[in-house]
Amino acid sequence: MEDEQRWVQQVLAGDKQAYAHIINKYKNQLYATILRMTKNPQDAQDLVQDAFIKVYRNLDKYDRSGSFAGWLYRVSINHCMDEFRKKRFATVQVEIDDEMSVNPNHPELVFLKKEKSRQLERLIATLPEDERLIILLRYVNDMSYDEIGELMEVPLSTVRNKLHRAKKKMRDTVKREGGYFHELSNGG
Structure with missing residues (x-):
């Protein structure tokens, strides 16, 4: 700072x-x-x-x-x-790799991690623009609720509500479609 x-x-x-x-x-x-x-x-x-x-x-x-x-x-x-x-940007699904290293001796772990990442990207992509942005700012950029509220020029309660709604939508999708995110489907 x-x-x-x-x-x-x-x-x-x-x-x-x-x-x-x-x-x-x-x-x-x-x-x-x-x-x-x-x-x-x-x-x-x-x-x-x-x-x-x-x-x-x-x-x-x-x-x-x-x-x-x-x-x-x-x-x-x-x-x-x-x-x-x-103009609406054409969206193309891209794989965004983690910077975390994976043991290259276990290709099945690499595959599972990539698949989980792809599924999470798809889940996030289904959210409305404002909820998707709040999820990204909170969990990718590790911003506090206050910082997100300041950035988006919305009250703290709006940030919390939109974050809660976004996570609920993601949980509902996982329950409906299944997938890797058991912690989401259990309310985590």
Whole structure:
């Protein structure tokens, strides 16, 4: 947080190179979030680049009262939502691999992990856009309810309700269709 404040100050003072630190810190997380929204690697890459340009141009509007990460995500997600409204991105199912290592001596474990990941991606993709975004921000980006509320500009109760509804829909789908997610079907 302290580094971010310093980098913002440096950029605003004219040191454009300091912005590279901000990009390097957030590019992977932002790309992962946007990829899960668009399900298209090229669209996600384009949106991340556009989002960083928009953040740069609006850096003077960051008021430092909230977290920089929350502000950056709000600007980026709002930009994506605007683009979604302008044109519907073609969604293509892509596999998003975990960065966790798997013992290569056990190919059946690798297969099961990939299949579970694919099924979870499909479950999340069935949710309405706002619920899908809240799930991704909470569980992929590990944001707090308060940060999500701030980012989406909705009350904390709305975040909790939408998160609860999204998990219930996912549980209902698992109960109806079966699959790997026993913890979901048991109310977990």
